[in-house]
Amino acid sequence: MLPAAAALAVCVAAAVAVVVCVAVAVAVGAGAALPAAPPLRHRLARAVLHRAARWQRRRLELRGTEVRSSQERRLRRLLPAGAAPGSDAFRESHPLTLSSPDGDPGEQEAPVPLLGPWALLRSCWAADPPLQGALLYLDVLRTAFPQALALRGTALFCWAPGGPRAPAGWPLPTLYCTPAEAGAVPSRAAALRLQLLFALRERGLRVLEAGLASELCDALAALRAGWPGLAEDLALGRLSPQLELPEGTRRQLQGLLAPDAARAAELRAECARGFEGIVQRLWPQLQVVVVGTAHGGEQLYSDALQQEDCKGLPFYSPFYRAGGALLGVNLWPEEPSARFLLCPDWAFCEFLPCPAEEETATALLGELWEGREYALVLTAWPGEYRCHVGEVLQVAGFHKQCPVVEPVRRESQTLSVRGESIPEERFLRSLRRAVGMWPGARLVDYVCVESALLGASSGACAPHYQVFVELRGLRDLSEGQRYKLDHCLQEDFPTYKSFRFKGSIGPLRLHLVAAGAFARLREAVGCPRPMPRVLRERRLLSAIQSAVVS
Structure with missing residues (x-):
């Protein structure tokens, strides 16, 4: 542990020096466009934050040797004055409660905090998880990828219709080349296309950061579908007139653009070659892809990105959130699977x-x-x-x-119409096995519905699952092919097979949907959260049913 005087000196130095970048941080918090920051200011802020991060890392190591007392202290802060002390008394006096089964609020990003000169100083002795987590992230990223904290070297993909959301490295706003307004427009598709356009302007990017793996996946899908128009926008230095944007937002963003014919020509040349490894070819200095959430319902998108568009690049998921709170940090960015230290x-x-x-x-x-x-x-x-x-x-x-x-x-994403309990990760395994039996097919996306949600429209048969899939390479399925999924589930889940044999669970119904249906479904969800794999809301069911083609 640092001596008290040394710790105070580090924190005071951090607090004094961070005043240099307060104006930029406040601008980002208020949703203003990010101004061009002089390199000296960026380097100074980065050095200050590095020292504060090292202090937080030492603090974390110390807390890791006294877990029980750290937890007891945290609990005391959460309880009202006069409450009986200790975790044993707390557990005896409060029963377990259930959070909402239909959402994953813990995966939503918090609004961008305003970074004042006392924030870092206060963090040296107060438990402020969002700031501590961000500082640890910056330290881990700098250590593993030395060029990752370059000025304007990170592009952000994150839809936040309610206002700007905190990117992983929010204490260092000069890190980002993406204007805050680009992610706050009402349309998710428009937000991701805008962010893609600003990312394409910066050939020297070191990091692609996305709040969710699906957001990066949809942004790159927009590149596949609309690269000629993006190249034209780059060449002319304009925002596409087809984008529906608030007039004030359009004026602000248009003022940040300038014609770049050379970059437009490079985009056309690389996209004409195909899209495998396109990310590394468009941004040759890229070091890492940072994804806020890549597990659970987002794992399918993370896998797809690593196999094709982002092939050859490491993926790093820095934080673990649940129940609306930041709980853990990933200190091992170069590991193939994300592991989180619970703080x-x-x-x-x-x-x-x-x-x-x-x-x-x-x-x-x-x-x-x-x-x-x-x-x-x-x-x-x-x-x-x-x-x-x-x-x-x-x-x-x-x-x-x-x-x-x-x-x-x-x-909350477990399928069960008779108590058979099929978890989402095991259902995906069975679905992938079935898709492997359909020649030429590749799974793009899927969602499940329990027949009770359909009401009378599900027919008079026994309770069953309905599955909606988007495929690449296959336009239709025979009835025999559709049955393969039900057969795989019976092989993988004996309880399901028993209920199917007795007739108490009816045959699974499989539907194909049009390309882009799931991107529209994610917009219909209305807030950035991991993709639900079992739909529980009729409005979302209606959205996906309207896209069925077979």
């Missing part, structure tokens, strides 16, 4: 063993076993105690005394 002073966490045991007592953060799966119970906000958030984690190891976890599944 003991960011929230009070409890864990229920999976599968459920007769003993329902929860385990605490320092009482977990490596290799086991646990359902997460979270206390992150005053007044919201012991929420069963529907996330299942596996303990992959430990860093000091802190568990390192991998997200396994979202319980």
Whole structure:
């Protein structure tokens, strides 16, 4: 641990120097276009933030050796004055509660904080997870990818219709070449196309950052479908007149553009060669793709990106969020699968063993076993105690005394019409196996519906699943091919097979949808969150039904 005087000196130096970049941070927080920042100012801010980040890393290492006391301190901050002290009394006096099964609020990004000169100073002794997490991210990124923090070297893909959202490196706003207004327009498709246009202007990008893997996937799909128009916009230095934008936003963004015929010609040449590895060819200095969420419902998009458009580039998912709170950080960006260190002073966490045991007592953060799966119970906000958030984690190891976890599944996305319980990651495995039996077919996207949501329109048959898929390379399926998915589920899930044999679950119905249907579905969801794989809302069901072609 640093001596108190040294720690104070580091923090004061950070707070004083960060005044240099406060004006830029406030502009970003207010949604203003990012002005061109002098390199000296960027380097100074980066050096200051690096020192603050190193302090946070040392703090994290210290907290990792005293997990129980760190959790108890965090719990005291969350309880009202006069509450009985200690986690044992807390668990006895508050029953477990359930969060909403239909959403994943923990995956939504918080609004961009305003970075004032005292923020870093305060973070040296106060637990401020969003700032601590951002500082740790900047430190990890700088260490693993030395050129990643270049001035305007990061392009951001994130739709935030309610206002600007915090990118991973928000304390260093000069990192980004993407204007805040580009992500805040009402249309998701327009926002991603605008962000793509500003990214294409910067040939020297080092990082592509997306709030969700699906956002980057849809932005690159827009590149595939509309690269001639994007090249024309680059050459003319204009915003496409076909984009429906608020007039004030259009004027602000148009003022940031200038004609670039050379870059337009390069875009045309690279897209004409095909799209495998297109990201690395368009931005040859790119070092890493940062994705806020790439697991759960987003894993399909992350896999597709790595296999084609972003082939050859490492992917890094820096944060783990659940129940509306930041809970963990990924300190190992070069590992192939994302693992998150649960930080003991960011929230009070409890864990229920999976599968459920007769003993329902929860385990605490320092009482977990490596290799086991646990359902997460979270206390992150005053007044919201012991929420069963529907996330299942596996303990992959430990860093000091802190568990390192991998997200396994979202319980709200489990299919079950008779109690048979088919988790989303295992359903996807069966679906991929069925698609492999359809010659020439490649799975692009899918969603499931339990027949109860369809009401009378599902017919008089037994409860069943309906599955909507988007495929590439195949326009139609025979009835025999459609049955392959039901057959794979029966092979993979004996309980499902038993119910199918008895007739208490009816045959699965498979529908093909038009290209682009899922991008429109994500816009219909209305807020940036991981793709739901089991639809629970009729309006979303109607949106996907309207795109059925077979």
